[in-house]
Amino acid sequence: MDVNAHAKGIELVLNVLAGLSVVMGDPSRIRQILLNLIGNAIKFTESGKVTVSLSTISHPSEEAYDCLFVVQDTGVGIPEDARSKIFDSFGQGDSSTTRKYGGTGLGLAITKELVHMMNGQITVTSTPGKGSTFSVHLPLPFANQSELALFTQDQATPGQASLGQTLRPESSALEPFVVVAPVAADGHRRILLAEDNPTTQNLLSILLQQMGIELMIVDNGQAAVDFLAKEKVDLVFMDCQMPQLDGFGATAQLRTQGLSTPIIALTAYAQAEDEQQCLAAGMNDFLSKPFRQSELRNILIKWLGADALTQASTP
Numbered sequence: 682m683d684v685n686a687h688a689k690g691i692e693l694v695l696n697v698l699a700g701l702s703v704v705m706g707d708p709s710r711i712r713q714i715l716l717n718l719i720g721n722a723i724k725f726t727e728s729g730k731v732t733v734s735l736s737t738i739s740h741p742s743e744e745a746y747d748c749l750f751v752v753q754d755t756g757v758g759i760p761e762d763a764r765s766k767i768f769d770s771f772g773q774g775d776s777s778t779t780r781k782y783g784g785t786g787l788g789l790a791i792t793k794e795l796v797h798m799m800n801g802q803i804t805v806t807s808t809p810g811k812g813s814t815f816s817v818h819l820p821l822p823f824a825n826q827s828e829l830a831l832f833t834q835d836q837a838t839p840g841q842a843s844l845g846q847t848l849r850p851e852s853s854a855l856e857p858f859v860v861v862a863p864v865a866a867d868g869h870r871r872i873l874l875a876e877d878n879p880t881t882q883n884l885l886s887i888l889l890q891q892m893g894i895e896l897m898i899v900d901n902g903q904a905a906v907d908f909l910a911k912e913k914v915d916l917v918f919m920d921c922q923m924p925q926l927d928g929f930g931a932t933a934q935l936r937t938q939g940l941s942t943p944i945i946a947l948t949a950y951a952q953a954e955d956e957q958q959c960l961a962a963g964m965n966d967f968l969s970k971p972f973r974q975s976e977l978r979n980i981l982i983k984w985l986g987a988d989a990l991t992q993a994s995t996p
Contacts, residue, residue, distance in 0.1 A: 691723060692730035698737065704746055704821040709941040709965060710795045711819070715750065716960045717792045718815050722754035724957075726812070729755030750817040758809035767805070768793040791936045791963055798939050870989045871895045871913070875905035875928065876920040876947060881970065885918065888974055892981070892990045900924075902931030909940060916984055917944045919964065929962040936963035943984045 715733065722731040734751040759767060768789050796803045799819050807813035872889060876882055877900040889896045897914070899905050903926040905919065917935075919928040926934075932944050946959040946967035959967045968980055981990060 689723065689726070690728065691726055693719075693723070694730055694732045696732060696734040698735065704748065704823055706819065706821045707799060707941055709943060710799060711750075712965065713936065713963055714792050714795050714817060715752070717789065718752040718817070720957055720961050721789065722752050722756065722813070722815075726754045726756035729812070731755075745820045745822045748819050748821050750819065751814060753812065753814040755812040758811055759805065759807040759813055760809055764805055764807060768803070791933060794937050794939075869893060869895050870915045870985055871897065872916045872918065873905060873908060873912075873914045874898045874918045875900075875902060875923065875931065876918065877901060877923050878920070881920070881947065885977075888977055892978075894981075894989070902926030902928055905931050906934050906938075909935060909942075910938075914942060915989070916981075917942055918947055918968070919944050920947045921959070922949075928964075929958065932963045945980055945984070 719731060719733060731752065731754045734749075734753070736749050736751075737746045793803055796817055796819070801817060801819040803815065803817050805813060805815050872894055874882065874885055874896055876885075876898065882898050882900075886896055886898070897908065897912070899908055901923045902919075905917065906926070909917070919932055921928040923931075928946060932946075935944070943965045944963065946964040947970055948959065948967055949970050956967055966980060966984065968976060978990065
């Protein structure tokens with residue numbers, strides 16, 4: 682995201698209200714919501730900045746906060762007659778904007794579904810020629826865990842930081858940040874591979890077997906959707922180009938259906954625009970082919986945790 686903004690000369694800013702309580706939420710869904718909104722903001726902004734803000738606007742119950750995520754840009758804006766359509770599947774703004782910038786595709790439709798799945802609301806205000814503001818309200822329960830990792834920004838102005846700066850764990854007594862924590866599954870991890878290339882199938886089968894991870898394989902996107910309707914896995918490797926239904930379409934369907942399992946794109950491309958397409962479709966990360974065993978291992982540790990690799994060998 683920061684790379685895309687920098688390439689266009691756009692400032693990307695994060696504002697976080699001090700004193701937020703630690704709450705729990707679905708990390709995959711929240712991340713996807715923000716990626717879609719920030720990605721669209723950058724896409725439709727030629728100059729100025731994109732600001733992402735986090736605050737709490739009310740205390741609706743003793744068990745949860747109403748958290749407000751806001752993505753504001755100084756872009757082209759959305760005509761009033763198009764605002765009611767932008768959350769529809771493949772809904773767009775006016776035709777001239779679509780021709781110049783490309784459309785929003787399924788990104789905003791998926792975002793709306795994800796917000797509703799978390800019992801939240803999403804709204805938009807916009808002024809053509811001045812920019813748009815997307816607001817997401819999510820009721821998030823208080824965390825019961827007494828110790829959760831806190832995060833601060835290196836060399837950051839209090840309350841404001843560039844999204845490109847590194848977030849690092851901090852154990853000192855700082856104001857709590859909103860934290861979402863994944864829940865690890867017991868036993869061996871299960872991974873689904875959606876890939877039609879036999880070479881990649883065989884390679885991943887060998888490498889994951891060495892790491893003590895169970896692998897299931899399907900050879901097209903529709904088969905992946907059908908499989909995940911009946912089976913649970915801890916992670917999905919999704920090839921982008923497959924017959925019947927490609928990885929982008931399969932991922933969009935799965936996210937619309939409520940699947941929050943991490944989906945890692947397998948792609949032969951490594952350009953920033955290709956990464957953005959993967960994220961906009963609902964994928965969490967990507968692994969470029971051909972990949973090294975160390976790169977595979979890093980992806981698994983990132984999304985499953987180091988304890989998932991019971992027999993990981995040094996590459």
